Every structure is written in structure tokens, then in C-alpha cells.
Amino acid sequence: MISEHLWFPYAQMQTMPPPLRVKSANGVMLKLENGQELIDSISSWWCAIHGYNHPEINAALTEQMQKFSHVMLGGLTHEPAENLAKELVRLTGLGHVFFADSGSVGVEVAMKMAVQFWKNQGVKDKHKFACLLKGYHGDTTGAMSLGDPEEGMHHLFKGYLPEQFFIEPSLQKMENLFKEHSAEIAAFACEPLLQGAGGFNFYPAEFLSGARELCDKYNVLLIADEVATGFGRTGTMFACEQAGVIPDIMVLGKGLTAGYLGLSATLATDKVYNSFLGNAYEKAFMHGPTFMGNALACSVALASIKIFERENYLQKIARINEILKEEFLGFEASGVKETRVFGACGVIETETEEVHKGIQEFAVARGVWLRPFLRVVYTMPPYIISEKELRKVCGVMKEFFKKFLH
């Protein structure tokens, strides 16, 4: 039975099958009210990097809760927010951290930062963005405008969304665009190397490093949206590292708080930050969400980073990558267009959406939670997944295609 009051995401409420009711979750397992247990192969939309119910993160949360849960960051400050900012600066090499409460809002913050950066220097009319086709940056208005105009929900909101410039990951196309329009472009915004919700497409590090050079040459800022890629998903702490690129602005979310609470961090270089300094109030950054720097979320993020580093998660991710490659690369079945693997992300792309219809029910019946979309069936497991559990996830995904389509 679906609650008649609860409105679900990306779902036609009239025809949606009843969602599964979760009673508890532990490690990689979701425990349902009907007694069934499922391996969460997609880390609750890629955020539960340590799985569920981690004792050390739970302890950090309750310890902070007993002191205070939240205070406004306007005029007040506190240790968890300050310490987390310090940690993120250490990890990214960027100097300044602005917190918000979700990835989408973090992206909005990045966009406003880029636009105001130019205004603060008296450069007029730079308020458009260059973006990649097949990209996705969130569901708020500005973030949506950066996403692929064909694949997503753009067409529904045509006329409402700001219009941006879109290119394929091609340096020639980028240079052509910049030659003509750089006077209007505040920043190039991208998901570095791995484009997630636009269909799990990967592009080479050389494009990103070349894009960095072109951005510098044509006076365009570079925004790296690492909401999905940050915290190890592509095999390094941040995807930008693989291209040797330091963005002007970076957005983190999802794995930042290990799936416990909403929090994002928009980081900026000294160059960007310094443009907001001066005596005039109008030069200050004009943004301030109520829950920015929430103390519970910051404490969770600090505990998560500590575990990530102490337990050498990058090594775990490298092992996940090996297993995913063994399982998926070379896999063929009718209706399957391609398989691809990047970091801790394994993808089966089908010829049409119709081809994978029914795979969710098939996987649930075998103890695995999947949520395919567009033409992709994928896994982005919690990094604590065991080899046995991961092979089971991959096996179930492949079995569906073998069973029904051969």
C-alpha cells in the first residue's frame, strides 16, 4: 500500500508500484518490513559510502546532538563547521568553504559565486555557463539549466530555465564556443570524468586538463561538480586529481556525509574568494541557507573522512574496480549495447529502456536492490561491500539479461 500523502520522486503516482518499506539497514543490507534483506547496490543514490548504521558515525552524531544540533552560521560559528572546512581544504587544496544543505543548492552556490566573481571585478554580462551534453547537476532551477537539454526534464521547463551553452567533451568545440561567447560565459561547469545521472558516461582526463587551459586562456572559471564523483567514486579522492586539475570552484555533497544528513560544500580558490573582499557590502557573497554548516552533518562528515582515510578506502575502491571489470567487461547479451566500468561504478547500457524493464523486481526477488534509469542498469556500491556481495550484485544483473533476452 502506498501512503496517499507521500509524493515520491520521479514517479507517476497513479501507476507506481508500491515501494518497498525499509525497517532497518545495516552494513550493505536493507532490511524490509516483510523480512526480506537486500544488498543496496547503489548506496542510496550514491551517498551511503560506508553502508548503514556505522557505529563510529552514529557515535559522532549522538555526541554532537548532546551538545547542540544546529545553530545558524550567520554571526555564530562552531567547532564542527570549522574543523570540517579545515579538513576539506586539506583534502582539496582549495582555500575556502561555503556550506549548504544539498548537492543542488551547492551547485546553485557555485553558479552564483561564478557570476558574482565577475561582477565584483566590474566585468559585465558574464552570466551564462558552458556545460557538457549528458550532464546532470541537480533539480533546482539553476542546476537543472546546466543539465543535458535533451536527456533530462529540460524540455518540460523550456522558457523557465536559463539557457546555457552545451558542448560535447571536445576541446575543439570548447575553443570554438569560447572564441565566440566567452564574454558572456562566467564558468564552464562539469562533472569531472564521470557523468552520472545523465546516463553514466565517461570522458578522458585529457579533455578536463585541456578544458582547464582553455578556461584560463579565455577568462572562464572552471566549476567541478564532484557531488557524485567526490570521495573516491572514480578511484581517487576527487576525479579532478586524475587530470591534474585544480578547479576554481568545486562542489561536494552525497558521500560527504555518508548518507546520514544533507550537506554540501562549495569550495573556492583564493582568487575567487578574494574577489568578494572589500569595504562594500555589495561585494559580499549573497547567499545563506538556514541549515548551512549544520553541526550534526559536519560532525558526521568529519567522522566519515576519518574512517575513509584510516581504513584506506582507496584500496577498497581499487579492489571493487577490479571485480567490476572482471564481471562486466566483455559481457554480451542481446539488448545490451555496452558495458563500462570506472572506479567503483559498473554500468550495463541497454539498447532501449524497454530492454531492462522488470530487472528491479527480478533483482529484488534475488536479494539485490537496483534502480535503473534511462538506458542504464548500474551499481555504485557502498565501499564496504564484500567481494561475495559484489559478485552477487553483478551476477544478478547479468543473469537478467541472459535469462530473458537470449
Ligand SMILES: Cc1ncc(COP(=O)(O)O)c(C=O)c1O
Ligand atoms: C553531479 C551531481 N550534482 C548535483 C547533484 C544534486 O545533488 P542533490 O540531489 O543532493 O541535490 C547530483 C545528484 O545526483 C549529482 O549527481
